[in-house]
Amino acid sequence: MTYLRETYQPGLPPSGDDPPVASPWPVTIAVLTRNEQRCVSRCLDSVLACPVDAVMVVDTGSTDRTLDIVEAYRDSRIEVVRYRWDDSFADARAWRSGAHVPAGSSSSTPTNG
Secondary structure, three states: OHHHHHHHHOOOOOOOOOOOOOOEEEEEEEEEOOOOOOOOOHHHHHHOOOEEEEEEEEEEOOOOOOHHHHHHHHOOOOOEEOOOOOOOOOHHHHHHHEEEEEEEOEEOOOOOO
16 A cells, blocks of 8 residues: 555655545446345445445346346446346456446446457
8 A cells, every 4th residue: 555655646644544535547446246136235335435436337137136226326426237148257357447338327238249
């Protein structure tokens, strides 16, 4: 943490009692889900309590109430993306790194590959 602080926020005192400093770059959290109705609220509550700019929930084909729970949140930072499951968690995770979903869109259906 000290290295990151010195690198990206030089000149700040090293005290742990300092008030939070806004990030100099946007922060987006990607949450991959599939049948996570039991845990998704706890996850989103935790993430939304942090100073993040966006939370992208990438759902890979939930058949339970996961999407209903996520869509009940009225926080404008949450975006829902439905990703067609292709039997590869690695592909779903990697897809986000090359994708762009415009801010403000509540849902999209990306094409895989």
